[in-house]
């Protein structure tokens with residue numbers, strides 16, 4: 376059995392980029408080529424100015440600086456690098472389908488399929504395909520059948536190619552990706568080709584203890600990824616449902632989550648109430664789970680998981696409505712300052728961010744938004760909220776991206792904290808209060824602002840899950 380030397384990763388996104396960076400760092404003997412059809416993204420990965428990397432992730436710049444152009448390369452040379460590789464990771468996007476069968480639920484596998492076709496066309500010799508993208512169960516089977524049918528067609532250049540497909544789901548969370556990759560709770564490898572499994576295991580063994588490497592059949596591996604995310608999301612929906620109950624009853628959600636989290640059977644993680652979960656995985660994976668359950672006639676199972684998503688939308692809309700209500704039932708013509716647009720802190724990713732729905736709810740009511748986020752670009756917000764979103768009275772764009780907190784609060788009626796950025800924890804609220812229109816409000820949907828300091832001013836404070 377030959378050793379792996381050349382690795383190719385298709386897809387230079389939030390998964391492929393950091394994963395390959397850590398792999399290159401931990402395995403200096405490997406030569407890793409990350410390829411992407413998006414040339415702008417590749418250009419940014421190769422930028423000498425490391426602050427221009429296409430994704431923001433703490434610790435990533437340091438590793439890129441150390442490994443880039445040594446044993447880690449970013450390019451758009453898909454064909455050449457597929458041909459050279461003995462192991463190919465697939466890390467392309469799998470968003471929810473917007474049309475056709477399963478629209479709104481099933482994953483759109485067109486990017487996976489196009490990868491499989493490229494691999495079938497260009498790969499040479501024994502090649503191990505490792506699926507990293509979050510995928511609905513039985514995708515590996517589809518990849519296998521595309522590869523095999525192309526081999527049978529016998530008209531491609533790769534007469535000697537032989538494929539083995541493994542599932543190796545990624546459990547990294549954005550914002551802590553580098554640490555999650557270096558110190559994972561477990562590595563899951565699903566497959567039935569012992570040689571291929573051994574070769575992938577050997578790579579991880581360079582920095583991960585053997586007993587953390589779990590081997591399963593391919594379907595268990597794919598399904599485990601969906602279920603892990605569904606369980607995490609379910610905890611958030613559970614605590615968010617409790618947050619509303621706390622606000623009504625006089626209980627405090629921080630006290631409740633601490634009390635229940637100390638029960639070892641429950642555990643303390645993922646019990647922070649907030650504006651609802653976002654990110655590229657939770658919603659998509661639960662939608663997949665609902666789709667699969669319905670496909671197999673398990674309506675009750677589908678309904679059960681659907682309720683986790685329903686609570687998530689409900690929490691976002693509940694928060695939007697109560698803010699409007701507290702601001703005398705109308706926000707038309709008012710300025711609302713939005714603290715944080717990313718779906719969580721320490722990332723520039725906005726996919727499924729609760730800020731999107733909440734900001735749209737506000738804009739529909741005719742207010743002006745002053746948005747501050749330390750990492751999300753204006754261009755990104757334009758692609759979500761639109762650039763010609765005009766206030767009918769003033770004919771001016773009704774949202775603005777500001778570079779500082781001070782600019783974002785000037786003349787604002789309210790501040791809505793949506794992302795738990797560290798810098799929101801230590802704000803001089805005296806100064807902020809002096810700049811705002813009175814009565815001034817803070818709506819802290821993450822419970823991170825310094826309550827004692829705020830209470831020294833005359834700002835009205837609302838916190839999720841805490842009754843006043």
Ligand code: UDX
Pocket residue numbers: 545546547548549550604607611644645646647648649650651652653654655656657718719
């Ligand atoms: C998630 C999984 O954690 C990861 O294992 C998987 O590989 C991909 O999906 P990610 O989406 O990057 O990772 O971030 P995560 O930290 O899980 O947060 C998801 C959302 O839940 C965020 O919007 C976050 O703010 C929210 N959240 C998380 C809460 O509202 N409360 C919590 O207690 C924890």
Ligand code: ADP
Pocket residue numbers: 385386387388389390391410411412413416453466467468469486487489490508509655
């Ligand atoms: P994730 O969070 O799963 O990493 P991203 O959208 O950030 O998702 O990244 C996926 C990347 O995969 C994108 O940069 C996209 O251009 C790339 N991609 C999609 N299809 C292909 C393909 N057939 N060949 C190469 N790159 C691809």
